[in-house]
Structures are given as structure tokens and as C-alpha cells.
Amino acid sequence: MITITLPDNSVRQYPEGVSGLEIAKSISEGLARNVVAAKVNDEVWDATRPIMTDSKIKLLTLDDPSGKSTLWHSSAHLMAEAIELLYPGVKFGIGPDIENGFYYDIDFGSYTISSDDFPKIEQKMLDLARGKQQFIRKEVAKAEALDYFTKKGDEYKLELIRDLQDGQITFYESGHFTDLCRGPHLPDTSLIKAVKLLSVAGAYWRGDETRKQLTRIYGITFPKQKELQDYLLFLEEAKKRDHRKLGKELELFTFSQKVGLGLPLWLPRGAQLRERLEMFLKKVQKKAGYQQVICPHIGNVELYKTSGHYQKYGESSFRPISTPVPGEEFFLKPMNCPHHCEIYNASPHSYRDLPLRIAEFGTVYRYEQSGELHGLTRVRGFTQDDAHIFCTPEQVKDEFKGVMDIVMLIFKALKFNDFIVQISLRDPNNKEKYIGSDENWEKSERAILEVAEERGLTTVIELGEAAFYGPKMDFMVKDALGRKWQLGTIQVDYNLPERFELEYIGSDNQKHRPVMIHRAPFGSMERFVAVLLEHTAGNFPLWLTPDQVIILPISEKFIDYSKKVCQLLNNSDIRTQIDERNEKTGKKIRDAELMKVPFMLIVGEREENEGTVSVRKHGAGDLGSKKIDEFIVDIAREVQCELGDI
RNA sequence: GCCGAUGUAGCUCAGCUGGUAGAGCAGCUGAUUUGUAAUCAGCUGGUCGGCGGUUCGAAUCCGUCCAUCGGCUCCA
Numbered sequence: 001m002i003t004i005t006l007p008d009n010s011v012r013q014y015p016e017g018v019s020g021l022e023i024a025k026s027i028s029e030g031l032a033r034n035v036v037a038a039k040v041n042d043e044v045w046d047a048t049r050p051i052m053t054d055s056k057i058k059l060l061t062l063d064d065p066s067g068k069s070t071l072w073h074s075s076a077h078l079m080a081e082a083i084e085l086l087y088p089g090v091k092f093g094i095g096p097d098i099e100n101g102f103y104y105d106i107d108f109g110s111y112t113i114s115s116d117d118f119p120k121i122e123q124k125m126l127d128l129a130r131g132k133q134q135f136i137r138k139e140v141a142k143a144e145a146l147d148y149f150t151k152k153g154d155e156y157k158l159e160l161i162r163d164l165q166d167g168q169i170t171f172y173e174s175g176h177f178t179d180l181c182r183g184p185h186l187p188d189t190s191l192i193k194a195v196k197l198l199s200v201a202g203a204y205w206r207g208d209e210t211r212k213q214l215t216r217i218y219g220i221t222f223p224k225q226k227e228l229q230d231y232l233l234f235l236e237e238a239k240k241r242d243h244r245k246l247g248k249e250l251e252l253f254t255f256s257q258k259v260g261l262g263l264p265l266w267l268p269r270g271a272q273l274r275e276r277l278e279m280f281l282k283k284v285q286k287k288a289g290y291q292q293v294i295c296p297h298i299g300n301v302e303l304y305k306t307s308g309h310y311q312k313y314g315e316s317s318f319r320p321i322s323t324p325v326p327g328e329e330f331f332l333k334p335m336n337c338p339h340h341c342e343i344y345n346a347s348p349h350s351y352r353d354l355p356l357r358i359a360e361f362g363t364v365y366r367y368e369q370s371g372e373l374h375g376l377t378r379v380r381g382f383t384q385d386d387a388h389i390f391c392t393p394e395q396v397k398d399e400f401k402g403v404m405d406i407v408m409l410i411f412k413a414l415k416f417n418d419f420i421v422q423i424s425l426r427d428p429n430n431k432e433k434y435i436g437s438d439e440n441w442e443k444s445e446r447a448i449l450e451v452a453e454e455r456g457l458t459t460v461i462e463l464g465e466a467a468f469y470g471p472k473m474d475f476m477v478k479d480a481l482g483r484k485w486q487l488g489t490i491q492v493d494y495n496l497p498e499r500f501e502l503e504y505i506g507s508d509n510q511k512h513r514p515v516m517i518h519r520a521p522f523g524s525m526e527r528f529v530a531v532l533l534e535h536t537a538g539n540f541p542l543w544l545t546p547d548q549v550i551i552l553p554i555s556e557k558f559i560d561y562s563k564k565v566c567q568l569l570n571n572s573d574i575r576t577q578i579d580e581r582n583e584k585t586g587k588k589i590r591d592a593e594l595m596k597v598p599f600m601l602i603v604g605e606r607e608e609n610e611g612t613v614s615v616r617k618h619g620a621g622d623l624g625s626k627k628i629d630e631f632i633v634d635i636a637r638e639v640q641c642e643l644g645d646i
Numbered sequence: 647g648c649c650g651a652u653g654u655a656g657c658u659c660a661g662c663u664g665g666u667a668g669a670g671c672a673g674c675u676g677a678u679u680u681g682u683a684a685u686c687a688g689c690u691g692g693u694c695g696g697c698g699g700u701u702c703g704a705a706u707c708c709g710u711c712c713a714u715c716g717g718c719u720c721c722a
Contacts, residue, residue: 103717112650113650114650114651115650115651198716199716199717200649200650200651200717201649201650201716201717201718202648202649203648203649203718203719204649204719207719208719209647209648209720213649213718213719214649214718215649215650216717216718218716218717244715248657249657257712257713261713307722308722312722313722316720334722337722364722366721366722368720369647369648369719369720369721370713371647371648371717371718371719371720372647372720372721373714374715378721467722486721552681552682554680554681555680555681557679582678582679582680583680583684583685584678584679584680584681584684585680585681586683586684586685587680587683587684588682588683589681589684590682590683591683591684593683600682602681602682604680604681605681606681614681614682616682621682
């Protein structure tokens with residue numbers, strides 16, 4: 001007998017070799033029906049795998065994230081089986097579960113697969129699922145595993161097996177399909193009742209651009225048809241929040257093929273919004289001791305040779321600009337730091353001057369690959385809310401803290417509550433890859449970790465993800481479809497101060513090298529506005545939105561009164577328009593609602609006589625009438641509330 | 647850049663197996679003077695993404711290029 005401890009710390013005795021499923025059955029039939037896997041001593045196992053020793057176990061259902069993973073991982077196998085039956089001779093790469101569903105990378109050989117093939121595959125999957133095929137785990141010796149896939153002729157699996165240790169290799173067999181797999185899997189396929197293949201895409205084998213591109217098929221499955229429908233509905237809803245769609249509808253920005261790919265054109269309303277964001281940040285930065293600077297949009301090739309960017313990115317950039325002078329070349333600036341380094345170098349510095357914080361909304365140009373461009377989130381010309389802090393190594397921690405506070409302030413003012421903080425540190429086993437002294441790296445990495453801790457942030461730490469020149473902290477926010485985008489970033493840099501020979505005179509009257517911190521709380525204006533659009537579905541905070549108020553006269557008789565109201569509001573810095581069109585009120589309201597204008601003021605005879613406005617709030621409806629002064633105070637109060645004392 | 651899909655009026659979309667392009671909204675003109683999510687009528691607007699081919703005839707079939715979308719790789 002072995003002792004099994006359940007999550008509530010209750011202890012039960014079972015015969016050796018009992019499975020999670022059997023334990024579930026001993027508790028209740030209902031639980032047994034829903035169990036998809038079992039967490040055994042913190043490792044997720046098949047529900048059917050025999051447990052041989054005393055263990056702590058937790059039975060996992062589909063409500064548990066690990067349960068969902070198991071369902072989707074098993075679904076990937078099911079899809080592979082269906083595909084193998086439909087397209088004999090195909091070869092398989094890897095097929096994991098992902099956040100929403102699963103995929104499998106497949107070499108289809110001479111077949112070309114498109115979404116037209118999906119219904120056929122889905123049907124086959126459902127047919128197989130109904131067969132209640134069991135997933136059977138088998139431990140195999142490396143030689144045996146190699147032999148199996150050699151016979152099958154699947155070089156991808158062979159490559160994977162070669163990297164594995166003998167004695168750690170397991171196969172899973174379900175129906176006609178056997179796969180190299182760590183597991184775990186569902187007890188059987190009958191839980192999979194709703195299947196949807198979502199897309200087909202090319203994916204390089206092992207993510208390596210130089211290797212063969214396999215066909216990746218994405219799909220998702222659910223135990224109930226209803227859940228699938230809900231998920232598809234969610235995707236539909238998410239599409240409505242797409243910033244590219246909203247940007248067009250709300251007249252914020254556009255693109256032109258004639259202007260060029262990935263070069264956004266900000267329309268008046270978008271430009272206004274962006275300007276307001278910039279003013280907001282400038283104000284915050286001024287308080288935090290930053291100074292604004294302005295630099296040109298191009299820089300001599302020598303600048304980038306000094307910075308090292310020419311050697312690294314020269315070939316993959318926009319082509320250099322030549323001049324009538326032979327050999328003279330300029331580059332569109334791909335970043336602001338080299339210019340800022342030269343600003344630092346313009347005069348000698350004492351340690352008393354530090355930290356020096358210089359900021360610029362700097363527009364930069366990077367030649368992104370055409371397949372990479374995506375609305376405003378990935379463009380070829382964009383404006384960073386950039387700043388560089390030059391400080392002593394001892395000041396890094398305080399400066400880091402200051403920057404983080406700015407990022408948090410912004411996220412708060414814009415109600416970004418759901419973000420991920422990623423700290424990228426160097427790979428401890430590969431220290432020689434990085435520039436800068438061991439001592440400085442340790443100091444700054446420790447500083448970042450401490451600051452995050454002090455501010456109570458939940459962080460994700462990525463070892464080996466640091467830039468070669470320093471550790472960094474990135475703030476990621478998700479878009480409508482759950483894709484992660486990096487917004488704010490804070491990076492420590494030991495490289496550029498070296499290359500530009502930046503110096504300051506210390507209290508010891510000796511020359512020292514400052515540390516540079518790059519930081520951009522928004523990241524770029526383009527990406528930030530894109531993510532903000534999706535985050536708010538276009539319902540911007542009142543302080544930020546392009547038009548705060550629109551006045552809707554009932555008929556043209558009340559245009560004069562509307563103008564009077566409009567002037568009063570504009571005098572109080574409330575951004576107000578009048579809809580003077582010869583349309584019915586219903587139509588004007590509809591259009592204003594669609595444009596997501598926060599407040600609509602309907603004015604007619606009654607309002608004119610009483611000196612009032614009839615207030616309608618976007619999304620909330622009629623709020624009744626108010627004196628004009630009263631309305632102005634209300635708006636001011638609401639803005640004040642959103643911004644706090646910024 | 648690579649894999650797959652898509653490309654019809656400013657926008658959203660229809661156009662079956664090849665027979666020479668259509669709706670709604672927007673815009674313009676006129677009527678209407680309007681009370682909380684679409685007033686009515688008339689009109690304008692398209693080398694059907696570009697180029698080449700097959701055909702008596704191409705939005706429709708084929709090729710190629712471009713762009714967009716979903717991914718991959720990349721992101722100083």
C-alpha cells in the first residue's frame with residue numbers, strides 16, 4: 001500500500017500502482033469523468049499512469065490551466081493522427097499546446113495544405129475522438145526509438161530523439177498514431193467534442209530561418225460545442241477592437257502605399273491625441289528632472305560607426321543618404337542614443353552634474369522586414385518617447401526606481417492594470433558574451449531586482465535575454481487577441497559610454513565612465529496608441545480623447561445658442577464641436593455614439609430659454625439637463641479625477 | 647524575407663459553372679426644421695490591386711508582381 005495526500009491534506013491508502021483516475025473514482029464518479037490529468041508531486045502526469053510511491057497528488061480537470069494544456073496537447077496528437085490518415089507519408093515536427101489551443105508542425109512533402117482542407121481534417125478528428133482511443137504511455141530505449149522513426153522515415157523526430165538521454169524517452173500511442181512525447185495526455189479522446197482548426201502558417205524547423213519551413217496548423221478543441229462557440233465569439237469581438245479598424249473608424253491614422261509601407265500618417269484627431277500624450281509625459285518628466293533636447297533626423301555614418309550600429313545593422317537598414325561630397329554618407333537615425341551621447345560630450349561633466357537626464361520625442365526609422373509590419377504596432381518610422389540618463393554606477397538603482405515610477409504613473413493614468421514586467425538578465429553561463437565589468441553587471445542586475453521587489457511588482461525573469469550591453473526591464477501589455485506587445489522599456493547600457501568615451505570628473509578629481517540608462521515609458525507613440533486603442537476599444541479617458549463634447553442642435557434655429565455654449569466650453573479648455581448638419585437628432589446622436597464622443601449636449605428651445613444643456617453620456621444615455629456652468633465643473637472634476645495631481 | 651489566404655466605389659460587401667459590374671452607407675443637389683442610436687428624393691462615383699497570357703469574349707481561368715491579413719524568422 002502507498003499513502004496518497006490530497007490537496008486538502010487528507011490522507012488515503014491505495015495499492016501500489018494506483019492511478020489518478022482510480023483515485024478519482026474512489027472519491028466520486030463525477031470527478032472521475034472530469035479528470036484529465038493528475039499533478040503528482042508537482043509534476044503533471046497522465047491520469048492513468050500508475051503511482052508507485054507515497055505521493056502528494058492533485059487531480060486536474062479542464063478548469064485547471066494544466067488540465068487545458070493536457071486537453072490541447074492530446075488534441076495535437078489527435079490532429080496528427082487525422083492528418084496522417086488523410087495524407088499518408090507526412091512527417092511530423094513538434095506539436096505542443098499553446099495558450100489558446102495547440103499546433104503541429106508538419107512536413108507535408110508534396111501536398112499543399114490550405115484552410116480548405118480544414119473541414120475534412122476536423123471531421124476526421126471528431127470521428128477518431130468518438131472512438132474513445134486511449135493514450136498509452138510507453139517508456140522506450142533510445143535505440144528502439146531511433147529504430148522506430150528510422151523505419152517511419154521521420155528525420156525530424158530522429159533529430160529530437162538524438163538530443164534526448166536514453167532512459168528518458170517516452171512514446172504515446174493513440175489509435176493508429178505513435179508519437180515521441182513527454183506527455184501527459186488525456187485518458188482517452190472522448191473528451192474532445194468540439195474541434196476547430198484556426199489557421200495554417202509556415203514555421204521554420206526549430207525556429208531557424210536557415211532550415212526547412214514546415215507547415216504549422218493551429219487549432220483549438222473543447223469538451224463542449226458551446227465552449228467552442230463562445231471562443232469563436234470572443235475572436236469576433238476581439239476583431240472589433242482591432243486598432244487598425246478603430247483607427248480608421250475614429251479617423252486617427254491611415255497608411256498610403258505611395259508614402260510607403262509601415263509609415264503611418266497621423267490624421268488631425270490622432271495627432272491631437274498623440275500630442276496630448278506627449279504633453280502629459282513632458283509634464284511628468286519635467287517634474288522628474290528631465291531636460292528636453294531636439295536632434296536632427298539623420299546622422300553621419302561616422303556616428304554609427306562609433307556607436308557600432310553601422311557594423312551590426314548597416315546592411316539591414318534604409319540605404320544611406322549620399323551628398324554631393326564624394327564619400328559623405330548619412331543615415332536616417334534608427335535610434336536616438338548616439339545623438340544624445342554627443343550632446344553629453346558637448347561639454348565636460350562633473351559628478352555633481354549627474355544624473356543628467358535628457359529627453360526627446362525622437363522619430364526613428366528602421367527597415368523592418370515587410371512581413372513584419374502590423375498596423376501601428378510594427379512600423380518603419382516611429383517616434384520614441386526616448387530619454388537617456390547618464391549617471392554614476394551608484395546612482396543606477398535610484399534612477400531605475402525613478403523611471404519605474406514614471407511608467408507606473410502612466411499605466412495608472414491610462415488604466416493599464418494588466419501588464420507583465422519582464423526582467424532580462426545575462427546568461428550566467430555565458431558571461432563573456434556581454435560587455436561591461438562583472439562588478440557593474442552584478443550591481444545593476446541586483447538594483448533592478450531590488451527595485452522591482454521594493455515596488456511590489458510581479459515579474460518574469462528571463463536569463464540570457466539581456467542585451468549584450470546591459471540588463472533591461474520591459475513592460476508588456478496584451479492586445480485584443482491576447483498577443484503580447486512590449487511597451488515601456490528601461491535598459492542599462494555599459495557599451496555606448498565606452499564607445500563614445502563618455503566621462504565625468506569624480507570627487508577624486510579622476511576621470512570616470514558614466515552608466516547610461518535608456519528608457520521609454522510609452523515605448524513608441526505608435527505602438528502605445530495602438531495598444532491603448534485596443535485596451536479601451538476606442539473609449540479613451542476623458543482627458544485624452546480627441547473630442548470631449550459634441551453639441552447637437554435640434555434644428556438650425558439653435559445653432560447660435562450652440563455656438564455660445566461651444567465658446568463657453570472651449571474657454572474652459574473643454575474640447576467641443578458642434579454638429580451643424582441638417583440631420584435629425586437621432587442621426588446626430590447615432591453618429592456621435594459611433595465616434596465614441598464622451599458627452600453629447602442636445603440643445604433646443606427649452607435649453608436656450610433656460611440656459612441649460614441636455615446631457616447624454618456615451619454608452620450611458622440621457623442624463624437630463626444641466627446649467628452650462630454646472631456641466632463645465634463636472635467635466636473639469638472628472639478630468640481631475642483621472643489625472644490626479646499630474 | 648518565408649508559408650498560407652485575401653484584394654470589386656471613400657467604407658462594408660454582393661456578383662452561380664467566362665457574356666462586358668451592383669447594393670447599403672459616405673459624398674453632392676434639393677426637399678424637410680427635426681428632442682435622445684439611421685427623414686425622403688435625385689445624382690455623382692469603379693481601367694473589378696498592377697502587368698502579361700488563354701479565349702470570339704476575363705472581375706471570373708492561368709502566370710507574375712504588388713499590397714493586405716494570419717503565422718514563422720526578426721525587432722539596435
